[in-house]
Amino acid sequence: NAGVMQNPRHLVRRRGQEARLRCSPMKGHSHVYWYRQLPEEGLKFMVYLQKENIIDESGMPKERFSAEFPKEGPSILRIQQVVRGDSAAYFCASSPGSENEQFFGPGTRLTVL
Amino acid sequence: QKEVEQDPGPLSVPEGAIVSLNCTYSNSAFQYFMWYRQYSRKGPELLMYTYSSGNKEDGRFTAQVDKSSKYISLFIRDSQPSDSATYLCAMRGLTGGGNKLTFGTGTQLKVEL
Numbered sequence: 001n002a003g004v005m006q007n008p009r010h011l012v013r014r015r016g017q018e019a020r021l022r023c024s025p026m027k028g029h030s031h032v033y034w035y036r037q038l039p040e041e042g043l044k045f046m047v048y049l050q051k052e053n054i055i056d057e058s059g060m061p062k063e064r065f066s067a068e069f070p071k072e073g074p075s076i077l078r079i080q081q082v083v084r085g086d087s088a089a090y091f092c093a094s095s096p097g098s099e100n101e102q103f104f105g106p107g108t109r110l111t112v113l
Numbered sequence: 114q115k116e117v118e119q120d121p122g123p124l125s126v127p128e129g130a131i132v133s134l135n136c137t138y139s140n141s142a143f144q145y146f147m148w149y150r151q152y153s154r155k156g157p158e159l160l161m162y163t164y165s166s167g168n169k170e171d172g173r174f175t176a177q178v179d180k181s182s183k184y185i186s187l188f189i190r191d192s193q194p195s196d197s198a199t200y201l202c203a204m205r206g207l208t209g210g211g212n213k214l215t216f217g218t219g220t221q222l223k224v225e226l
Contacts, residue, residue: 004156033213042119042201043157045213056213091156098212101147104156 002027004094004105005074012111019079019086021108025094032075033102034067037089049075082112116140119202119217128226132189136202136217139183143204143215146178148187151199151219160200161187192224 005024013019025032030051035043045059049069060067064082069075079086089109093102119136126132134148145164149157161176163169169176175188185204189196199219205212 006156031212035214035216040218042117042216042218043203043214045215048212059213093214095212101159101162102212102214103159104149106156109154 004029004092004103006090006092006105006108008108009106010109010111012113013082014113015083016081019082019110019112021077021079021090021092021110023075023077023092023094023105025075025092026096026103029094029096029103031095031098031100032069033093033095034075034077035091035093035104037091037107039088043091046077079110082110084112086110087112114139115218116215117202117204117217120220121218123221123223125223125225126192128192128194128224130192130224132192132196132222132224134187134189134200134202134220134222136185136204137183138185138204138215140204140206140215141180141183142206144207145205146176146185147203147214148174148176149201149203150196151201153198157201194224194226197223 032049034046037043047067048056064080066078089107091107093104095102117138148161151157166180173190177186201219202217203214
C-alpha cells in the first residue's frame with residue numbers, strides 16, 4: 001500500500017534553470033495538493049488539482065510557477081527560471097475526495113545555487 | 114497577524130510526561146482541524162483529524178477543539194523519545210471555502226530519556 005510518492009527527493013538547480021517536481025498520489029486518490037515549506041516557516045498552500053483540472057491556485061506565485069495533473073501520469077510542479085528564493089521543501093499531498101484527510105509525501109528539497 | 118499561531122518551542126520534556134501542544138486561530142470559517150507530526154527532513158504524518166468542537170482520542174493522543182475560543186490542543190500521554198519531532202496544527206473550512214490547509218509554524222518537541 002504505497003503512500004504518496006515524490007521524486008526527485010533532492011534537486012539542485014542553478015539560477016535560471018527549470019525545476020520539475022513530480023508527485024504520484026496514493027492509489028485511489030484523485031485530488032492532489034502542493035505545499036511549500038520555507039526554512040523556519042510553516043507549510044504554505046500553493047495549488048489544488050484534480051485530474052486534468054486546476055481547482056484552486058490561489059497560493060501559486062503569479063509568474064514562473066505552474067502545475068498540472070494529467071489524465072495519465074503524475075502531477076508536475078514546474079518552476080521556470082529558478083531563483084535562490086525558490087529554495088525550499090516542496091510537499092505533495094493527496095486525498096480520495098475533497099472532504100477527506102490529506103496525506104503527504106516525503107517532499108522534494110530544491111536547492112538553487 | 115497570522116491566521117494560525119503556534120508556539121515554535123522548542124519544548125523539552127522528560128520521558129513519560131504529558132505533553133500539551135496548542136494553536137490559536139483567527140478565521141471563524143475553519144471547521145476541520147488536524148495535527149501532523151513531522152520528523153526532521155521527512156513529510157508530515159497525519160496524527161489526528163477532527164471536525165468542529167469536541168475531543169477525539171487515539172491511543173496516547175487526544176485532540177481538543179474549542180471553537181468558541183478558537184483554540185485547539187493536542188495532548189500526548191506517556192511521552193516517548195520517539196515522539197521527538199515537530200508537531201504541526203492545520204485547519205480548513207468547508208469544501209465550498211476551499212480545500213487548502215492552513216498550517217501553524219510547528220512546535221518542536223524533544224522527549225528526553
